[in-house]
Amino acid sequence: MSLLELDGVRVRYGARAALDGVRLSVAEGEVVCVLGPSGSGKSTLLRAVAGLTPVDEGVVRLSGRDQRGVPAHRRGLGLMFQDHQLFPQRDVAGNIAFGLRTRRRSRREAAGRVAELLDLVGLPGAERRAVASLSGGEQQRVALARALAPDPRLLMLDEPLGQLDRDLRERLVVELRQLFGRLGSTVLAVTHDQGEAFALADRVVVMRDGRVVQVGGPVEVWRRP
Ligand code: ADP
Numbered sequence: 001m002s003l004l005e006l007d008g009v010r011v012r013y014g015a016r017a018a019l020d021g022v023r024l025s026v027a028e029g030e031v032v033c034v035l036g037p038s039g040s041g042k043s044t045l046l047r048a049v050a051g052l053t054p055v056d057e058g059v060v061r062l063s064g065r066d067q068r069g070v071p072a073h074r075r076g077l078g079l080m081f082q083d084h085q086l087f088p089q090r091d092v093a094g095n096i097a098f099g100l101r102t103r104r105r106s107r108r109e110a111a112g113r114v115a116e117l118l119d120l121v122g123l124p125g126a127e128r129r130a131v132a133s134l135s136g137g138e139q140q141r142v143a144l145a146r147a148l149a150p151d152p153r154l155l156m157l158d159e160p161l162g163q164l165d166r167d168l169r170e171r172l173v174v175e176l177r178q179l180f181g182r183l184g185s186t187v188l189a190v191t192h193d194q195g196e197a198f199a200l201a202d203r204v205v206v207m208r209d210g211r212v213v214q215v216g217g218p219v220e221v222w223r224r225p
């Protein structure tokens with residue numbers, strides 16, 4: 001069954017449609033990358049799914065349920081967005097535990113979960129480190145751990161490696177791919193970088209001017225750019 005379905009989704013900003021009748025589905029355990037130039041509607045798509053931007057027409061369904069009226073924090077999503085920076089005044093554990101705050105847990109349970117997440121993203125033992133002392137790549141790992149913390153049914157990433165240099169991105173893409181495979185995560189990620197999309201995705205969705213213009217496996221999309 002599709003975990004996520006968008007059917008005729010339209011989002012308008014004034015006269016302009018940022019999403020113009022988008023139809024898309026993501027199956028359970030699938031990694032889908034949305035590729036498109038700046039301004040094509042990629043971020044708006046994620047925000048509409050997250051419940052952070054109102055949908056003017058059409059339906060967003062998660063696990064078959066229409067999400068109209070379901071607030072963002074009740075959708076069971078893990079978000080790693082550019083505008084959700086780490087909290088510089090909290091240490092690594094404090095940042096990750098923020099992702100757990102909506103669930104009732106004892107301190108011990110939360111500490112155990114934080115340690116597990118840090119192992120998962122390749123930063124074992126980093127609990128007490130200051131965010132400011134981390135490299136860009138390490139900060140991305142912490143942001144990912146925070147997004148994974150509540151065990152979301154869908155992980156949504158907006159330009160997850162956008163701020164990093166080329167070499168590091170290439171390494172992290174491989175790691176992400178392995179991690180998602182191991183966890184069986186369902187992922188919807190946005191990027192403007194073709195190499196990143198093709199390396200990460202089971203399926204690539206190409207957007208232009210608020211519309212989905214192509215959908216397919218990385219190889220298919222690569223052959224008909
Ligand atoms: P992308 O993520 O692909 O760069 P966006 O989803 O950010 O694209 O933007 C799609 C279109 O919607 C662009 O034309 C952008 O200028 C417009 N847009 C996005 N957010 C807003 C907003 N809050 N107010 C008005 N227009 C917006």
Ligand code: ADP
Nearest residue numbers: 073077078079080081083084085098099146147
């Ligand atoms: P509000 O006080 O408006 O309800 P929140 O408490 O949801 O806002 O969020 C506080 C801060 O945490 C904001 O800066 C927001 O951008 C950020 N944030 C919210 N949700 C997440 C998340 N899932 N992951 C990372 N940062 C988040």
